[in-house]
Amino acid sequence: MKPLKTAILSLTHGHTRKYYQTLKxxxxxxxxxxxxxxxxxxxxxxASPFSAGVPCYDTAEALFAAHPDLEAVVLASDNAxxxxxxxxxxxxxxxxxSMKIPTFDMREYDRMIEVVEKxxxxxxxxxxxxxxxxxxxxKRLVAEGAVGRIRSIQATNITLSPVWAFPWQGVPExxxxxxxxxxxxxxxxxxxxxxxxxxIFDLIRWLTGSDIGFVYAEAAPNIxxxxxxxxxxxxxxxxxxxxxxLLDPSWSRKEEKLLVPGPGWEVFPKRMEVNLTISGDAxxxxxxxxxxxxxxxxxxxxxxxxxxxxxxxxxxxxDEFHACVRERxxxxxxxxxxxxxxxxxxxxxQAISAGAAQDVAA
Amino acid sequence: xxxxxxxxxxxxxxxxxxxxxxxRDAALRRLLDKYRIAGEGRIVxxxxxxxxxxxxxxxxLLPWRCERRFIELRRLVESRTLxxxxxxRFAALDHAGSRSLRAQLLRxxxxxxxxxxxEVVSVFAVCDRERAANVVAALANGVRASVECxxxxxxxxxxxxxxxxxxRRGVGSDRVVDTQVPQASIYAFGAGGERRFTDTDAELYGLxxxxxxxxxxxxxxLQGAPVAADWExxxxxxxxxxxxxxxxxxxxxxxxx
Numbered sequence: 001m002k003p004l005k006t007a008i009l010s011l012t013h014g015h016t017r018k019y020y021q022t023l024k025x026x027x028x029x030x031x032x033x034x035x036x037x038x039x040x041x042x043x044x045x046x047a048s049p050f051s052a053g054v055p056c057y058d059t060a061e062a063l064f065a066a067h068p069d070l071e072a073v074v075l076a077s078d079n080a081x082x083x084x085x086x087x088x089x090x091x092x093x094x095x096x097x098s099m100k101i102p103t104f105d106m107r108e109y110d111r112m113i114e115v116v117e118k119x120x121x122x123x124x125x126x127x128x129x130x131x132x133x134x135x136x137x138x139k140r141l142v143a144e145g146a147v148g149r150i151r152s153i154q155a156t157n158i159t160l161s162p163v164w165a166f167p168w169q170g171v172p173e174x175x176x177x178x179x180x181x182x183x184x185x186x187x188x189x190x191x192x193x194x195x196x197x198x199x200i201f202d203l204i205r206w207l208t209g210s211d212i213g214f215v216y217a218e219a220a221p222n223i224x225x226x227x228x229x230x231x232x233x234x235x236x237x238x239x240x241x242x243x244x245x246l247l248d249p250s251w252s253r254k255e256e257k258l259l260v261p262g263p264g265w266e267v268f269p270k271r272m273e274v275n276l277t278i279s280g281d282a283x284x285x286x287x288x289x290x291x292x293x294x295x296x297x298x299x300x301x302x303x304x305x306x307x308x309x310x311x312x313x314x315x316x317x318x319d320e321f322h323a324c325v326r327e328r329x330x331x332x333x334x335x336x337x338x339x340x341x342x343x344x345x346x347x348x349x350q351a352i353s354a355g356a357a358q359d360v361a362a
Numbered sequence: 363x364x365x366x367x368x369x370x371x372x373x374x375x376x377x378x379x380x381x382x383x384x385x386r387d388a389a390l391r392r393l394l395d396k397y398r399i400a401g402e403g404r405i406v407x408x409x410x411x412x413x414x415x416x417x418x419x420x421x422x423l424l425p426w427r428c429e430r431r432f433i434e435l436r437r438l439v440e441s442r443t444l445x446x447x448x449x450x451r452f453a454a455l456d457h458a459g460s461r462s463l464r465a466q467l468l469r470x471x472x473x474x475x476x477x478x479x480x481e482v483v484s485v486f487a488v489c490d491r492e493r494a495a496n497v498v499a500a501l502a503n504g505v506r507a508s509v510e511c512x513x514x515x516x517x518x519x520x521x522x523x524x525x526x527x528x529x530r531r532g533v534g535s536d537r538v539v540d541t542q543v544p545q546a547s548i549y550a551f552g553a554g555g556e557r558r559f560t561d562t563d564a565e566l567y568g569l570x571x572x573x574x575x576x577x578x579x580x581x582x583x584l585q586g587a588p589v590a591a592d593w594e595x596x597x598x599x600x601x602x603x604x605x606x607x608x609x610x611x612x613x614x615x616x617x618x619x
Contacts, residue, residue, distance in 0.1 A: 152494035154453065154510045214614070216486045218498050220449040220506035223530040232448045232528065234508045236488045236496045244488040246496035246510050248451060252528045269539045277453065279494055279514040284455060286522065286542045293540060306540055357486070357614050 010077030020050035124331035131316025148282025160255035192229030197249035210241035382568025401584035425575035446530035
């Protein structure tokens with residue numbers, strides 16, 4: 001199949017750099033251009049060894065004009081920009097790989113579905129865990145009956161906070177889409193850790209084959225009292241099929257306030273974790289999607305640190321994207337599938353505000 | 363000039379490990395004798411928990427409050443090694459023949475209070491009958507806790523638990539970073555496969571961790587130790603909290619306790 005001419009826009013999302021290697025090395029892709037939303041990210045891109053030979057434009061319009069044969073874009077931007085970018089790309093017939101939160105505004109969300117389907121373009125949502133080998137094994141074990149009928153799932157998607165390197169993630173408007181107080185009398189606003197962590201809401205849907213029935217959530221005191229969005233929260237609830245769940249999507253691992261992520265970012269040894277406990281009638285699975293690893297306490301801080309040994313989900317993610325474009329099929333995580341995940345996350349915010357469980361629309 | 367000292371006689375026998383204790387009531391009697399603590403009792407199961415059966419009646423036991431790892435986790439908070447605790451993440455998985463779901467909830471809810479130094483004031487729980495419970499709890503000092511309890515582990519498997527404290531400054535846990543299950547002190551790889559041993563109490567060498575905690579708790583009760591001063595009342599309060607968990611599940615509402 002001919003390589004897919006692909007560009008990456010904005011460069012402001014925390015996952016931006018994870019695409020560089022596969023865009024460069026995957027022979028199914030031809031990385032033709034990048035666009036930077038500001039001078040700082042443009043400079044960071046220019047400093048990357050992967051940027052060699054990839055022109056970087058200041059506006060999407062300039063990029064589109066310079067590359068009329070462009071076929072696909074990766075939207076590496078803040079959440080509030082996605083709708084505008086999806087509309088523009090769909091209008092141009094460009095296939096889209098969007099970051100993991102298309103939008104929290106459900107009217108905007110439905111508008112995105114409409115324009116994408118009308119244009120007949122692929123719009124895949126970046127939920128890279130589906131290309132993680134431990135998740136492959138988990139899905140297979142569950143399908144083979146290793147735990148029997150699932151009764152309870154506990155899952156963590158806990159990380160350090162990206163707000164120092166990617167400031168928009170600590171600002172309500174670009175992250176959540178608007179400024180909404182977390183709860184009456186709470187000085188914090190929606191747009192923090194919950195807005196960054198959709199994966200486990202999605203995974204419990206895949207593992208159970210069921211929709212989310214209702215959620216309850218509470219925000220704990222911030223461990224970063226200086227930020228204006230939530231960083232610690234807990235969620236429980238029940239699937240439509242009766243499976244109960246307990247989720248932690250917090251930013252509970254502290255970080256050094258680096259402007260560019262790199263060695264020494266971690267304060268807590270392990271900067272990111274997706275762990276699951278799946279309990280069923282016939283057994284229990286306890287899984288670490290990112291372990292085991294190697295460990296050191298060398299530079300730059302002489303601090304015990306987990307050095308991850310594998311992070312290759314973006315390879316499979318882009319392989320799927322390419323295949324969907326060339327074979328004209330829907331990705332496994334598209335806007336329609338992902339809608340209930342976003343609805344559940346919105347319901348968590350509503351639960352925090354109301355102090356009561358919230359049903360989640362199917 | 364110092365007078366000549368006769369050399370020490372050689373030790374007639376090399377140092378040997380003490381014989382492992384198998385009987386926890388006998389272990390309790392031995393400790394009471396050693397430390398000259400008046401009183402007697404037998405450790406008995408009592409509903410969803412444990413009690414010390416004494417001639418004057420049953421005395422409630424909360425053995426986890428005498429377990430070293432929980433004492434140390436509490437100390438991390440009390441000493442402000444961890445500053446400004448935000449969230450507790452606790453989990454306990456076992457099989458139904460070992461411990462009931464209610465017993466697990468009682469223990470884990472009490473551990474929230476013990477470690478964080480504040481009472482649980484509300485719970486929102488989602489339960490799968492008496493098999494599993496996922497609880498979001500609020501404590502009086504603003505700390506939140508997630509408590510996952512389950513008796514779905516098939517018999518024959520070791521119980522799995524985890525207790526993590528997340529604070530503005532620091533994270534404490536009884537589980538090593540990047541691990542999911544309890545570690546053992548000794549792993550013996552033999553022809554019959556792997557055996558594991560974890561011995562945490564030299565005076566009670568031979569007893570498992572749960573029995574060590576029970577014996578230490580019984581001793582604390584008979585000693586009149588401060589840690590055990592309010593266990594009767596605490597147990598009643600905890601039973602109310604456990605009832606609130608199931609009430610919350612049935613009503614799909616947050617329940618104040």
